[in-house]
Amino acid sequence: MADLSTNCGGIKSPNPFWLASAPPSNSAYQNCKAFEQGWGGTVWKTIGEPVMNVCNRYGGLDVNGLKLAGLNNIELISDRPIERNFKEIAEIKKLWPDKAVIVSLMVESKKEAWHDIVKRTIDTGCDGIELNYGCPHGMSERGMGAAVGQVPEYCQMITEWVTEVSTIPVLVKLTPNVTDIVYPARAAKKAKAHGVSLINTINSIIGVNLDTLEILPSVAGKGSHGGYAGPAVKPIALHLVSQVARDKEVCLPISGIGGINNWKDALEFILLGASSVQVCTAVMHHGFRIVEDMIEGLSNWMDAKGYKTLDEVIGKSLHRIDDFGNFNLLHKTVARIDQEKCIHCNLCYIACDDGAHQCIDLTPVNGHNKTVVREEDCVGCDLCSIVCPVEGCINMVRLDDGKEQKTWNELVQQFKNDDKELSWENLAEFQKKHGIVIH
Amino acid sequence: MKNIAEKLTNEEYEKNFAELHPPLTQNSAATEANRCLYCYDSPCMKACPTHIDISSFIKKIATGNLLGSAKTIFKSNWVPLTCARACPVQVLCEGACVFVEKGEKPIEIGRLQRFAIESYFNSYKPQLFSKEKSNGKNVGIIGSGPSGLACAAELSLLGYDVTVYEANKIPGGLNTWGIAPYKLRQADSLKEVEFIKSFGVKFKMNTKVGEDISFNDLYKKHDAIFIGIGLGEATRLRIPGEDLTGVVDALDFIEDVKNEKWDKVSVGKRVAVIGAGNTSIDAVTEAKRLGAEQVYVIYRRGTDDMSAYDFEYELAKSDEVIFYFKTMPKKITGDNFVEGIECVKVKLGEKNEKGKRETKVIPNSEFILPVDMVIKAVGQNISNNFINDIYEIKIERGKVVVDEDTFQTGNKKIFAGGDCINGGKEVVNAAYDGKMAAHGIDKYLNSNKKSAIIR
Numbered sequence: 001m002a003d004l005s006t007n008c009g010g011i012k013s014p015n016p017f018w019l020a021s022a023p024p025s026n027s028a029y030q031n032c033k034a035f036e037q038g039w040g041g042t043v044w045k046t047i048g049e050p051v052m053n054v055c056n057r058y059g060g061l062d063v064n065g066l067k068l069a070g071l072n073n074i075e076l077i078s079d080r081p082i083e084r085n086f087k088e089i090a091e092i093k094k095l096w097p098d099k100a101v102i103v104s105l106m107v108e109s110k111k112e113a114w115h116d117i118v119k120r121t122i123d124t125g126c127d128g129i130e131l132n133y134g135c136p137h138g139m140s141e142r143g144m145g146a147a148v149g150q151v152p153e154y155c156q157m158i159t160e161w162v163t164e165v166s167t168i169p170v171l172v173k174l175t176p177n178v179t180d181i182v183y184p185a186r187a188a189k190k191a192k193a194h195g196v197s198l199i200n201t202i203n204s205i206i207g208v209n210l211d212t213l214e215i216l217p218s219v220a221g222k223g224s225h226g227g228y229a230g231p232a233v234k235p236i237a238l239h240l241v242s243q244v245a246r247d248k249e250v251c252l253p254i255s256g257i258g259g260i261n262n263w264k265d266a267l268e269f270i271l272l273g274a275s276s277v278q279v280c281t282a283v284m285h286h287g288f289r290i291v292e293d294m295i296e297g298l299s300n301w302m303d304a305k306g307y308k309t310l311d312e313v314i315g316k317s318l319h320r321i322d323d324f325g326n327f328n329l330l331h332k333t334v335a336r337i338d339q340e341k342c343i344h345c346n347l348c349y350i351a352c353d354d355g356a357h358q359c360i361d362l363t364p365v366n367g368h369n370k371t372v373v374r375e376e377d378c379v380g381c382d383l384c385s386i387v388c389p390v391e392g393c394i395n396m397v398r399l400d401d402g403k404e405q406k407t408w409n410e411l412v413q414q415f416k417n418d419d420k421e422l423s424w425e426n427l428a429e430f431q432k433k434h435g436i437v438i439h
Numbered sequence: 440m441k442n443i444a445e446k447l448t449n450e451e452y453e454k455n456f457a458e459l460h461p462p463l464t465q466n467s468a469a470t471e472a473n474r475c476l477y478c479y480d481s482p483c484m485k486a487c488p489t490h491i492d493i494s495s496f497i498k499k500i501a502t503g504n505l506l507g508s509a510k511t512i513f514k515s516n517w518v519p520l521t522c523a524r525a526c527p528v529q530v531l532c533e534g535a536c537v538f539v540e541k542g543e544k545p546i547e548i549g550r551l552q553r554f555a556i557e558s559y560f561n562s563y564k565p566q567l568f569s570k571e572k573s574n575g576k577n578v579g580i581i582g583s584g585p586s587g588l589a590c591a592a593e594l595s596l597l598g599y600d601v602t603v604y605e606a607n608k609i610p611g612g613l614n615t616w617g618i619a620p621y622k623l624r625q626a627d628s629l630k631e632v633e634f635i636k637s638f639g640v641k642f643k644m645n646t647k648v649g650e651d652i653s654f655n656d657l658y659k660k661h662d663a664i665f666i667g668i669g670l671g672e673a674t675r676l677r678i679p680g681e682d683l684t685g686v687v688d689a690l691d692f693i694e695d696v697k698n699e700k701w702d703k704v705s706v707g708k709r710v711a712v713i714g715a716g717n718t719s720i721d722a723v724t725e726a727k728r729l730g731a732e733q734v735y736v737i738y739r740r741g742t743d744d745m746s747a748y749d750f751e752y753e754l755a756k757s758d759e760v761i762f763y764f765k766t767m768p769k770k771i772t773g774d775n776f777v778e779g780i781e782c783v784k785v786k787l788g789e790k791n792e793k794g795k796r797e798t799k800v801i802p803n804s805e806f807i808l809p810v811d812m813v814i815k816a817v818g819q820n821i822s823n824n825f826i827n828d829i830y831e832i833k834i835e836r837g838k839v840v841v842d843e844d845t846f847q848t849g850n851k852k853i854f855a856g857g858d859c860i861n862g863g864k865e866v867v868n869a870a871y872d873g874k875m876a877a878h879g880i881d882k883y884l885n886s887n888k889k890s891a892i893i894r
Contacts, residue, residue, distance in 0.1 A: 064501065065473030343537040350479035362480070369480060389476050390541060 002302035003309045004295065006040070008276040009195025009253040010169035011128040013100035015040035016270065016310060017294050020257055020278035021104035021130060021173070024288070026078060028088035032095065037288045038295055041100030042092075043197075043278060046077035046132045047085045048106040048117060049144065056217035059206030061232060070232035071281045072206035074217060074224055076138045077106050089124040100276075102171065105162075106132040106144050109154065114161040128168050130255075131159060131193075133184070134175035134200020136227050149175035149200070152187040159191030169194035171255060174244070177203050181240045185250045196244060197255035197278060199237045201227025230281040234259030238272055242321055245273025262290070263297030270310070271317035325409040330434055332399040333380035335360075335373045341393035344368045348384035348394060356383045357439065377439065404434075440685045441776040442708040442811040444730040452701040455728035456620045459754075460524070460550060468554040472501035475546045478537055483548060486535035489516040489871045493532055497551055509559035510567045512552060517592040517874065518585045518631050520560070521614040522867045523553035524623045527717075527748050531867070560630050570638065571598035576884050579604060579661035581648050584612020585866045586667035586857030588635050589873030590880075595638040597881050603640060604657070606647035612669060613858075614866060616694045619721045621728070625697060649825035658852070663880045666826060666839070666848075666855040667873060670819035670863055676713060680771025681815075689714075689722040689816035696725050707812030709733040711780050713768055715745035719816035720755050726814065727758045734760050735808060739767040739785055739798050767798065769805065771813055779809040821859055829853065838862050845879030846872060854879055 004015040018041035019025040019034055026045045034042060053076055061070030078085055093101045103121045107113040121129055132139075133149030140146040148154045155172065163170050172188035174181055176199040185196050203225050207216045215223025237258020244250050256274030260266050261282045269277050282290055307313050337348065337360075349371050352360040359377035362369045373384070385394035406414075411430065412422060420426050431438065447455070463471065475497040483493045492511050499508035512519045528534070528549040536545030559567075577600035580587045588611070591601045609615055614628040636642065648654055648668075657664060673688035675681060685707060695704050710731045712723040715738035727734045736755065738745055741764050745752070755762075763782065770781040784804035788797035820837050821827075831850040833840040839855045841847060846854045856872025858864065 065470055343540040344482055345476050345478040345537045346480050347476065347478060367485065368482065389537075 013040035020280040022280035046104040051076040059216040071230040072226040074226040102128040156187035174198040195253035204228030242272040273315040334378040482535040483532040491515040505558040508555040517589040574598040582667040583610035585869035586873035593877030669858040685777030709810040714816035720751040846876035
């Protein structure tokens with residue numbers, strides 16, 4: 001069995017699966033239960049300033065009957081007295097010495113306040129600190145959370161207050177509600193943070209009640225933006241993680257967060273540079289028990305692929321991210337429909353005809369419609385194969401042999417060398433030479 | 440009858456006639472609707488004789504647009520609640536569902552259609568369709584069964600003054616009188632009638648054409664006539680004993696049961712049903728559910744030859760019906776009352792030009808099955824009604840001949856549809872005929888119109 005243990009910014013855990021700082025990591029009871037079921041670490045729900053919550057706090061996004069494709073919340077940081085939290089953190093760490101116990105912190109932007117809470121946190125015996133600069137609702141209006149994370153200078157200043165007194169690793173949790181996430185990540189680096197965790201939740205309004213016209217979730221008729229999470233945010237999170245991971249200046253370990261529902265999701269974050277992952281919505285939906293499959297699935301995948309340690313996997317796909325200008329324009333694929341597998345739903349036809357490039361024909365045969373791709377017209381967009389409900393029925397077949405290569409950047413350079421303008425005419429000449437037909 | 444089956448308690452009757460397929464709840468309907476792939480030009484739509492845009496109405500259930508869902512269904516079919524429950528969906532829409540080809544459970548189209556239509560009937564019933572301005576022309580419709588109802592609804596919306604003539608005291612034809620109660624109750628069929636009435640269609644009940652009113656009067660009174668009278672009398676067995684007390688026609692028996700006063704229906708202790716079509720399955724399972732102790736189906740050919748659908752056969756078997764295949768009734772025995780039925784075994788030969796296998800009696804294979812009641816379910820015929828007297832109307836093989844697009848008969852002013860033109864098919868076929876005939880009539884009476892509106 002593969003070794004799943006990991007070290008994320010100096011915080012060690014038996015596996016990369018951590019509870020994110022959120023309702024599931026609110027109490028000793030929950031963290032203890034999670035550890036019993038196999039979670040490798042927990043980021044204790046943010047402690048700090050006195051707060052009071054409201055109800056209702058959550059809004060779910062259902063997609064075609066699929067519950068909780070997205071989840072938004074307006075819950076604040078821990079509303080339990082801070083002393084009780086410290087006591088429970090210490091108890092849990094004592095009970096579970098080999099698991100990672102990280103404490104998420106948020107206090108007002110005063111040096112003394114941060115120094116004080118950091119010291120008291122270290123006294124619990126925990127393994128690390130995570131700075132909550134991401135919370136987009138409730139706290140940001142009070143100058144905390146995302147209000148800090150959105151300004152790289154604040155982010156750097158406050159992180160410095162923490163790192164100058166901390167004797168344990170410090171992770172900075174980044175908000176996605178910025179134009180370019182790399183800047184606050186660099187600020188964390190400059191302030192000597194040991195790692196970054198991302199993404200925090202995304203600003204959102206989950207919906208409007210069509211009977212009452214109230215904003216959801218409704219607090220006695222009033223609503224507000226909240227933090228969006230769950231499976232729907234995963235692609236955004238993957239992109240932001242990869243951006244931070246590829247930045248030459250940041251160079252910090254990453255704890256990946258955002259819509260992780262199972263081991264496959266987790267693995268994608270790891271392949272894009274995360275050395276641990278944090279989970280919240282999936283646990284809120286199905287409970288701590290999901291970790292068993294996460295551990296098994298990841299381990300089985302690593303065994304099947306021949307990876308022995310997690311380090312061999314971390315960031316393994318990063319080098320495949322490239323600029324559009326470096327893609328081979330002469331790479332050619334077309335869709336092929338396996339008539340044996342086709343069930344005649346015609347979804348590929350309507351998707352292609354209305355939503356793509358009109359290169360699938362419907363031909364009535366024996367009372368059915370036969371769907372056939374006109375390969376000479378197919379642009380290889382892949383839409384038909386992703387709408388097809390039958391596994392393996394539509395395949396994208398590569399037609400080029402890979403020998404010829406011309407990227408956009410190379411083409412532009414060639415035009416320059418040949419003293420040619422980048423014009424539609426010159427482009428058409430290039431396309432014609434390579435048999436590329438644009439309708 | 441010599442031996443009448445013991446009456447059951449009301450609870451037992453209700454249990455026996457409880458609906459086979461309960462309605463979907465809001466939640467289960469949404470779940471099932473979301474499972475639908477929303478196929479384009481879907482095979483289920485093509486398999487439906489009325490071509491309901493099934494994937495669209497299901498999609499609308501999924502989005503919560505129930506009014507729109509009902510409207511999509513009504514656009515193609517004016518008796519969709521009956522169809523949802525009486526259609527052999529296994530061989531029509533659901534049989535064509537792409538999930539079947541995928542090796543998965545098909546979408547429950549019938550139950551979803553019922554959900555959409557019941558949601559509408561249970562709502563405040565806002566107007567779904569607007570009527571065209573009255574065009575001053577009137578059409579008489581003979582028969583208020585599914586084809587007549589469909590024709591009436593469609594014509595009424597096209598601006599015609601429509602009067603339906605019905606021999607029975609309660610409208611709906613076989614929708615009301617011919618569907619097993621565990622599939623559909625009378626009250627549900629009548630909801631559709633009421634809906635169509637709300638378009639302004641007039642119903643003249645207890646009015647049998649040829650008896651209470653002459654066809655000639657109607658012919659003079661109306662600009663066009665639609666005939667949707669179904670079939671007539673049950674085909675006779677033509678064997679001795681056929682007139683003994685205890686021999687009944689399947690449709691009479693089924694109609695009796697449809698009154699839903701089950702303790703008033705006499706059923707023998709032992710009942711034999713002759714024939715193995717869907718009507719005979721209805722009759723035999725109903726007899727069983729009324730308390731008959733032993734029930735038999737006697738059919739002269741084999742399982743592969745019978746016209747009953749597989750699921751009907753399965754239902755009968757689960758009701759402990761005993762099937763005598765390759766068995767021919769020779770004589771019904773008894774003095775005044777039925778006491779038994781004498782049968783003879785037959786051997787099946789090659790298929791003839793009609794696709795039916797030849798039967799050959801096996802000598803000395805006679806046996807007597809002691810029964811108290813014989814139900815005849817070997818088909819109906821169109822004889823003995825006014826239609827035979829209209830000389831321009833051609834009847835071939837017991838079916839009224841019509842143009843396949845316009846449903847016009849040999850008399851330009853007379854149109855026909857439903858069982859009387861197809862020899863007895865499903866409700867859904869009749870619904871299609873009636874709708875299409877309405878457009879045939881519109882084309883005939885309104886030939887100057889630029890184009891008939893087909894919703």
